[in-house]
Amino acid sequence: MAHLSLDPKKIETCRKLASSIARPIEGLIQAHTTIAIERATLRLLGVNGAVTRNGQYYPEVNAIIDTLHKAGVLGQGVLHWFANGMIQKKMSAAELGSAVARGKVDLLKLPRAPEATVRAKARELCEQARDLLVERREQRDGIRRETRDTFDPEGKNGPLLYVIVATGNIFDDVIQARAAAQAGADAIAVIRSTAQSLLDFVPHGATTEGFGGTYATQENFRIMREALDEESRKLGRYIRLTNYCSGLCMPEIAALGALERLDFLLNDAMYGILFRDINMKRTLIDQHFSRLIIALSRIVIHTGEDNYLTTADAVENGHQVLASQFINERFASHAHMTENLMGLGHAQEMNPEHPNVFLLEIARAQMTRDIFPKAPIKFMPPTRHKCGDIFYSHLMDAMFNFVGVLTGQTIQLLGMATEAMHTPLLQDRWMSIKNAKYIFGGAKDLGADISFRPNGIIEKWAEKVLDETVAHLEMIHGKGLMKAIEERAFAEVSRTETGGKGHDGVIVRAQGYLNPFFELL
Amino acid sequence: MSGETGPRKVNLKKLRPYGDIMDDGTVQLCFTLPVEPSPEAREAAVQFCQKMGFDPVKVATMEKAAEGFSTFVIYGNTKFSVDFTAIKVLKVDAQKRAREEIDEIIRTRIGRKLVVLGACTGFDAHTVGIDAIMNMKGFAGDYGLERYQWLDARNLGAQVLNEDLLKRAVEAKADAILVSKVVTQHNIHQRDLKDLMARAKKQGLLEKMIFVAGGPRVTHPLALECGFDAGFGVGTKPSDVASYIVEEFLRRQGVSLDEAKPKAPARKKGKKS
Numbered sequence A: 001m002a003h004l005s006l007d008p009k010k011i012e013t014c015r016k017l018a019s020s021i022a023r024p025i026e027g028l029i030q031a032h033t034t035i036a037i038e039r040a041t042l043r044l045l046g047v048n049g050a051v052t053r054n055g056q057y058y059p060e061v062n063a064i065i066d067t068l069h070k071a072g073v074l075g076q077g078v079l080h081w082f083a084n085g086m087i088q089k090k091m092s093a094a095e096l097g098s099a100v101a102r103g104k105v106d107l108l109k110l111p112r113a114p115e116a117t118v119r120a121k122a123r124e125l126c127e128q129a130r131d132l133l134v135e136r137r138e139q140r141d142g143i144r145r146e147t148r149d150t151f152d153p154e155g156k157n158g159p160l161l162y163v164i165v166a167t168g169n170i171f172d173d174v175i176q177a178r179a180a181a182q183a184g185a186d187a188i189a190v191i192r193s194t195a196q197s198l199l200d201f202v203p204h205g206a207t208t209e210g211f212g213g214t215y216a217t218q219e220n221f222r223i224m225r226e227a228l229d230e231e232s233r234k235l236g237r238y239i240r241l242t243n244y245c246s247g248l249c250m251p252e253i254a255a256l257g258a259l260e261r262l263d264f265l266l267n268d269a270m271y272g273i274l275f276r277d278i279n280m281k282r283t284l285i286d287q288h289f290s291r292l293i294i295a296l297s298r299i300v301i302h303t304g305e306d307n308y309l310t311t312a313d314a315v316e317n318g319h320q321v322l323a324s325q326f327i328n329e330r331f332a333s334h335a336h337m338t339e340n341l342m343g344l345g346h347a348q349e350m351n352p353e354h355p356n357v358f359l360l361e362i363a364r365a366q367m368t369r370d371i372f373p374k375a376p377i378k379f380m381p382p383t384r385h386k387c388g389d390i391f392y393s394h395l396m397d398a399m400f401n402f403v404g405v406l407t408g409q410t411i412q413l414l415g416m417a418t419e420a421m422h423t424p425l426l427q428d429r430w431m432s433i434k435n436a437k438y439i440f441g442g443a444k445d446l447g448a449d450i451s452f453r454p455n456g457i458i459e460k461w462a463e464k465v466l467d468e469t470v471a472h473l474e475m476i477h478g479k480g481l482m483k484a485i486e487e488r489a490f491a492e493v494s495r496t497e498t499g500g501k502g503h504d505g506v507i508v509r510a511q512g513y514l515n516p517f518f519e520l521l
Numbered sequence B: 001m002s003g004e005t006g007p008r009k010v011n012l013k014k015l016r017p018y019g020d021i022m023d024d025g026t027v028q029l030c031f032t033l034p035v036e037p038s039p040e041a042r043e044a045a046v047q048f049c050q051k052m053g054f055d056p057v058k059v060a061t062m063e064k065a066a067e068g069f070s071t072f073v074i075y076g077n078t079k080f081s082v083d084f085t086a087i088k089v090l091k092v093d094a095q096k097r098a099r100e101e102i103d104e105i106i107r108t109r110i111g112r113k114l115v116v117l118g119a120c121t122g123f124d125a126h127t128v129g130i131d132a133i134m135n136m137k138g139f140a141g142d143y144g145l146e147r148y149q150w151l152d153a154r155n156l157g158a159q160v161l162n163e164d165l166l167k168r169a170v171e172a173k174a175d176a177i178l179v180s181k182v183v184t185q186h187n188i189h190q191r192d193l194k195d196l197m198a199r200a201k202k203q204g205l206l207e208k209m210i211f212v213a214g215g216p217r218v219t220h221p222l223a224l225e226c227g228f229d230a231g232f233g234v235g236t237k238p239s240d241v242a243s244y245i246v247e248e249f250l251r252r253q254g255v256s257l258d259e260a261k262p263k264a265p266a267r268k269k270g271k272k273s
Ligand code: B12
Pocket: A191, A192, A193, A194, A195, A211, A212, A213, A275, A307, A310, A311, A383, A384, A385, A386, A387, A418, A419, A420, A421, A422, A423, A424, B123, B124, B125, B126, B127, B128, B129, B130, B132, B133, B139, B178, B179, B180, B181, B182, B183, B184, B185, B212, B213, B214, B215, B216, B217, B232, B233, B234, B235, B236, B237, B241
C-alpha cells in the first residue's frame, strides 16, 4: 500500500492537543449523569416493556425515570432506588419495572435496606447484565465464525460494501436488505426515521410507518438481525447490521443494539450537536456511557465527520474533519474503546468541477488511512453535489469507489445514483453494488503497486490539510471545545453550551452516586 | 429515397421524444418486477411497456437484482404525442431583478425594511437550502437575503415547528415567511405545508404575510395547492425570491411595478416552474 510521507511529529501534536481538548469534557462526564443513562441502566437490567399512554406505547423506563427526575432524586442514580425496591419487593428487575411504571409500587416510599446491601445488590445486577452482554457478543461472534467473515478493520481485504435501507417499514426493509445482501452487500444500515433523535424515548415494538427511515426499536433490531442471520447462513458470508446511536437516547440505543447483536453503530455526539441541535453537555455525557457498552460489546462505531462537508465546503474544510476525528478518537479511548472499533468517518464531498478534484480526494482519503492505520475508516460517498442527473451521479460514485479501493478504506458506504431524489430503490442499490464490485475487483491491488510522488500535488495537499488541522486544534484548545463549537469550529454551525434539546435531562451526580456499570463495563 | 431535402422539423402540435430521428418517440426505461428473471418475466416486461403505449419494445437487459426480482433496461418507441403549443404552466408572477434594484424599490416605494422570516419546518433538519436563500453568502454567486439593505432577513434554521414559526412571525410583524421542505417521503412535506397554512388562516395571517415555500421537490403549482402564495424549486437563487416578495408586497398595496419601472432595461419574465 502506498503511503504519504506525513510528518509524524505533527500527527503527535494533534493527538496531544486532542487529549487536552477532551480533558475538561471528561471531567464533566465524571460529574454528571443523565436521564438517558439512567434509563439505559434499567434497560440493561431487563426493564424493556412499555405502558400505553394516549393510545401509544411509552417505555417503562421512561415512566420510571420521569417520576424520579421530577422528584429530583436521580443524582443518587436510579439503582439507589431500584435495587432497594427489588430487595424490598422481592421482585425481578422486569417485574419491579413493570409495577413501578404502572404506579403499583412507589420506589420513594419503600423502607430502605442498609446501604451496603443495596450496593451489593446493584453490583450483582450489573454483573449479571454485563455477563448477558458478553454472551450476546459471543453469540454474534459465533455466527461470524460459522458463516464467513472477511472483515478486516485495517482494510486489508478491500473495502466492505455497505448500503442503507430506508423504507419506513421494517418488513419492507427486510426485503430490501436481503436483496442487497444477495447482490453483494456486506453491511446494511437501517436508516432511522426523521427526527427520532429528538425523541426522548425509544419507540416500542415493530414499526411500519417512518419518514426518510424506519424507527429504531428493539423489536425492529431483532427482526432485521434475524433476517440477516438467515441470509448470512444462506450466502455463507456474514452480513453486518448497522443502526443509529445518536440523539437523546444514545445510551439506550447502545444497550438495545448490544442486546440484539448489532455490529455497527453510528455513534457521535458531535453529529447530534451540529445537525440535530441536541444539547452538547447532554450528548457528550450520554456518549461516554454508550461507548462503554459499545466497547464491551465490541461494536464498531461510525463517527459523523463526513456530514460536516455537507454544510461546509469540502475543498476548504478537510481540517475540520481531521481535527474532529482526533477528538473523537480521544473520547473513544477514554471509554476503553480500542482502535479497531473506531470507524472514523469522512467523505468524498468536494465539488466535482473543482480542478484535480480526484487528486485532492485521494490525498484526503490516503491521509485518513495513514493517520489512523488501525481504525476501520468509514468512507462516505458524494451526496451534497449529487443532482437529478442519475447518470452523472453514478459516475461520481464510480470515482468514489476508485478512490476508496486505491487508498484502502475499510467501510465504504456506497453512493446511490438517485441520491438527490429519494431513499434508495431496490434497483438503485443493485446498480450501485455492481459498480462497487467492478471497481473494487479491478483496482484491488493498485494501491500496493504505486507510490506518491514526493512533493507532488497529492502529498502537498495532505501536508496543507495536516498543517491546518494543527492550527485548528490549537484554536479549539485555546477556546475550549464548547466555546469553539459556538464559534463555528465545525460544519459552519453554531451551538451553545446550554442551548439545544435535552439540557434539562442532565443531572449532577450526588455524593455516593450508585452505578456499578461505570466500573464493570 | 425519401425525397427529403433537409433535417425534419419538430412538429410542436405533436411533440414526441427524440432519439436520433425526429419523431422516433424513443424512451429509455428502467424498472424492477418482483419475479425471478425468466422468459415469462421478460414477456411480462414487454407487455407492460406495450400497455404504456410503446411499440416496438426492446429489452436491453433483464438482470437478477436479487432472489425474486428482475431489473430491466428497456427501449421503447411511443406513439403518443403532446401538443406543446397548448401547454400552460403556472409560474411565479414576478420580474427578475437585481439586488440593487430591489433594494432601491423598497427604499423609494415602501420606505421601510421588509421583514422576512425563513425556516425549515417540522422535523426537517436540512438547512442548506434555506441558508442558500437567506444567508449573506447566498447561492451560485447570488447574494442571500441577509445581504439586502432593505430586507430584515432572519433565518430561524431547521426543525422549527409550524406553531412556533407563526408565533415568531407575528412577534416580528413579518411581511414574508419562507418555508423550506426537503424530506418528502410519504408526502410529509405537503402535510406540513398544509398544516402551516391552516394555522395561518385561523390566525388571520393570510392577508398580512406573503407565504413562500421552497425545496428540491417543491414547485409553484404544488405550493399553490398547499395554500402558499408561491413556490420555488431546484436551483432557485435568492434574487428570484426577493424579486417576487417585493413585487407581491406592492401588488397587495395596489401598486404595479410595471408602470413605474426604474431605469433598468426590461428583462424576461422570471421563469420558475
Ligand atoms: C446535506 C443533506 C443532509 C444533511 C443536512 C445538513 C444540513 N444542516 O442541512 C444531513 C446529513 C444532516 C441530512 C440528514 C438527513 N437527510 Co438528507 N440530504 C442531504 C443532501 C445530500 C443534500 C441536500 C442539500 O443540502 N442540497 C443543497 C441545497 C442548496 O439544495 P436544496 O435544499 O434543494 O435548496 C435549493 C432549492 O430547493 C431551493 N430551496 C430550498 N429551500 C427553500 C426555501 C425557500 C423559501 C425557497 C424560496 C427556496 C428553497 O433553493 C435552494 C437553492 O437553490 C440530500 C441529497 C441531495 N443531493 O439532494 C439528502 C436528502 C435530502 N436527505 C434525505 C434524508 C431522508 C435525510 C434524513 C431524513 C435521513 C435520516 N433518516 O436520518 C436526515 C434528515 C433528518 C431530518 N430531521 O431532517 C433524503 C430525502 C428523501 C426524500 N425525498 O424524502 C435526500 C434526498 C437523500 C436521499 N436520497 O435519501 N441530510
